[in-house]
Amino acid sequence: MAVPVKHSVVIVDDHAMFRAGVRAELGDAVTVLAEAADVDQAVAAVIAGNPEVVLLDVHLPGGGGAEVIRRTAGKAPGTKFLALSVSDAAEDVIGTIRSGARGYVTKSITGAELVDAIDRVAAGDAVFSPRLAGFVLDAFAGTVEVAAVDEDLDRLTEREREVMRLIARGYSYKEVAGELFISIKTVETHMGAVLRKLQLSSRHELTRWANERRLL
Amino acid sequence: MAVPVKHSVVIVDDHAMFRAGVRAELGDAVTVLAEAADVDQAVAAVIAGNPEVVLLDVHLPGGGGAEVIRRTAGKAPGTKFLALSVSDAAEDVIGTIRSGARGYVTKSITGAELVDAIDRVAAGDAVFSPRLAGFVLDAFAGTVEVAAVDEDLDRLTEREREVMRLIARGYSYKEVAGELFISIKTVETHMGAVLRKLQLSSRHELTRWANERRLL
DNA sequence: CGCAGAATCAGGGGCGTCCCCGATAGGCAG
DNA sequence: CTGCCTATCGGGGACGCCCCTGATTCTGCG
Numbered sequence: 001m002a003v004p005v006k007h008s009v010v011i012v013d014d015h016a017m018f019r020a021g022v023r024a025e026l027g028d029a030v031t032v033l034a035e036a037a038d039v040d041q042a043v044a045a046v047i048a049g050n051p052e053v054v055l056l057d058v059h060l061p062g063g064g065g066a067e068v069i070r071r072t073a074g075k076a077p078g079t080k081f082l083a084l085s086v087s088d089a090a091e092d093v094i095g096t097i098r099s100g101a102r103g104y105v106t107k108s109i110t111g112a113e114l115v116d117a118i119d120r121v122a123a124g125d126a127v128f129s130p131r132l133a134g135f136v137l138d139a140f141a142g143t144v145e146v147a148a149v150d151e152d153l154d155r156l157t158e159r160e161r162e163v164m165r166l167i168a169r170g171y172s173y174k175e176v177a178g179e180l181f182i183s184i185k186t187v188e189t190h191m192g193a194v195l196r197k198l199q200l201s202s203r204h205e206l207t208r209w210a211n212e213r214r215l216l
Numbered sequence: 217m218a219v220p221v222k223h224s225v226v227i228v229d230d231h232a233m234f235r236a237g238v239r240a241e242l243g244d245a246v247t248v249l250a251e252a253a254d255v256d257q258a259v260a261a262v263i264a265g266n267p268e269v270v271l272l273d274v275h276l277p278g279g280g281g282a283e284v285i286r287r288t289a290g291k292a293p294g295t296k297f298l299a300l301s302v303s304d305a306a307e308d309v310i311g312t313i314r315s316g317a318r319g320y321v322t323k324s325i326t327g328a329e330l331v332d333a334i335d336r337v338a339a340g341d342a343v344f345s346p347r348l349a350g351f352v353l354d355a356f357a358g359t360v361e362v363a364a365v366d367e368d369l370d371r372l373t374e375r376e377r378e379v380m381r382l383i384a385r386g387y388s389y390k391e392v393a394g395e396l397f398i399s400i401k402t403v404e405t406h407m408g409a410v411l412r413k414l415q416l417s418s419r420h421e422l423t424r425w426a427n428e429r430r431l432l
Numbered sequence: 433c434g435c436a437g438a439a440t441c442a443g444g445g446g447c448g449t450c451c452c453c454g455a456t457a458g459g460c461a462g
Numbered sequence: 463c464t465g466c467c468t469a470t471c472g473g474g475g476a477c478g479c480c481c482c483t484g485a486t487t488c489t490g491c492g
Contacts, residue, residue, distance in 0.1 A: 015323050017330075021237025107231050114233075157468065170420055172448070185471055192450070203449075204386055373438060388478070400478095401441050408481070419479075 007122045010049055011035045012042040012068060013057040013084070018107070022055060022084075025111030030118060037061075042068045047075045052122045055114075058085035058096055066099035073100070082121045084114075103127035155197045163190040167203055168210035223338045226265055227251045228258040228284060229273040229300070234323070238271060238300075241327030246334060258284045263291045268338045271330075274301035274312055282315035289316070298337045300330075319343035371413045379406040383419050384426035 008031045013019050019035045026032070033049035036042035038061045046054055046068065056065040069081050083096045083104040096104055103121045105114065117127045156164065166176045173191070177184045191203075200206050224247045227235050235251045242248065249265035252258035255276055262270055262284065272281040285297050299312045299320040312320055319337045321330065333343045372380065382392045389407070393400045407419075416422050 015237075016326060017237035017241045017323065018234055019237070020240040021231075021233035021235070024236040024240050025233045107233065110232055111236075159469065173450095174448085182469085183471060185473095186469075188450070189470080192452095195450080201450090208386075375439065390478080398439085399441060401443090402439075404480075405440080407479090411480080417480090 006031050007053055007118055008033050008049065008051040009053045009055055009118060010042070010045050010051045011055045012037075012045075012060065012065070013055075014038060014059075014061055015057075018057075022114070026115060026118075027111070029115045039064075039067050039071070043071045046072045046079060050076045051079055053118050054079060054081045055084045055118075056081050056096075056101065058083055065101070066096055069096075069099045069101060080121050080124075082117060082127065084109075156194060160190045160194050160197075163187055164194045164206065164210070167191060167194075168207050170207075222247050223269055223334055224249050224265065224267045225269045225271055225334060226258070226261050226267045227271045228253075228261075228276065228281065229271075230254060230276055231273075234273075238330070242331060242334075243327070245331045255280075255283050255287070259287045262288045262295060266292045267295055269334050270295060270297045271300045271334075272297050272312075272317065274299055281317070282312055285312075285315040285317060296337050298333060298343065300325075372410060376406050376410050376413075379403055380410045380422065380426070383407060383410075384423050386423070 006029065009026075010033050011019050011022050012035070013022070014037050016037065019037075023032055023035075030053075033051050034045040036045045042054075042056070042060070054068070056068060058065045060068070065081075065083060065085075072079070081101040081103075083101045084107060085096075085104070102124075103117060105117050105127060109117070120127050162180060163176055166179060167173075171179065173184050173187045176187045180187075195201065195206065198206070198209060200209060222245065225242075226249050227238055228251070229235050229238070230253050232253065235253075239248055239251075246269075249267050250261040252261045258270075258272070258276070270284070272284060274281045276284070281297075281299060281301075288295070297317040297319075299317045300323060301312075301320070302323045319333060321333055321343065325333070336343050378396060379392055382395060383389075387395065389400050389403045392403045396403075411417060411422065414422070414425060416425060
């Protein structure tokens, strides 16, 4: 697991203690060019240092992490942004990615995982915490990276999607049957197809799956 | 600003990077006996080390910071708890104080301020971030909503609360049984009591109930 | 000591969930 | 016409969830 190059990074977070923690966890695996506590400092540090990767807090005084990306656009060639946030809310994730971040990980990440994420972002990969991948894939349905999961959804027939929506809302099989004027057995058949096609194993997982994609 | 004694502390937070940051910011102003990433580790560390002050994250896997205070009650004489959280929500603040914390500061605090807060809590003072003081005063002036939730919760026994938390997170009865080293039948008994006492009728309603009250 | 509460467990039953094995009927492309 | 997909059903089974009636042990309290 040798790391051939030490990437240059700028750490942006309004909590000094968290910046210190990131710095300590990264150790000498990367070169920390600068730290910044707000948008103005961050913009200045990124333009001045032209780092390979910027570790960017989403909730930041002065306009948020997205503002940093906007104001440094074109002024720091090659710099990539990796969002690092406590928030796993869909708005935050999608908003940050739309602004141009190449990855989004939560602060529950370990130091080793963060180093790996930095390496991958620097190499051009998109990096996301597993739980957040759904948000991004849904928001960018139609782009190349999301083709795999989007195909999962497309494989559902119209009827299967109807059943799926009701089940995800908490309806029992019997209630779905009454709602769609079909028998319970037909509902079971459709649900079996839904779970198989989406690679899920229970209605509970389906509820989470649908919630993550804002399908309700 | 001379600090005559180095207080002993235990740092409890589920983010390793934040723990590292706190440790770095505190420097040698205090003696860090141990770190803990969840409720079980925290309880063990507090009882084993009997620290003067516990820096306690509010949102913690395994029941939250309040659970740590409850489970160490009477087992760590002289130990005081200082909540250290990103959240400034009234429920979090009040709930933590009700559980027995002697102070509550947000993570935007500086290292020097945190050292000062630790000193004051160790000396017996109550320490609050200025914006949070209002919440605490309001709570002791008599708020109804928080009390209502507490009454419902208080009717549950300790074991019932453990079962409830796991079920609300999506564990099956069998998984809960394995987690708590008891039989499925016992889990069913506890769940029956939980649903009856909370006037709910299914595990799905329990999930919503818990989510609405931020008990996860 | 007797009583109450808490925690542990068993058996059995009704119903929901998920799966397997089928079947029939209609639409549509090769 | 002949598959192929889709939608619609059925039987039956395994297992999970929820409720019921029991039971034992331990602890604390008057």
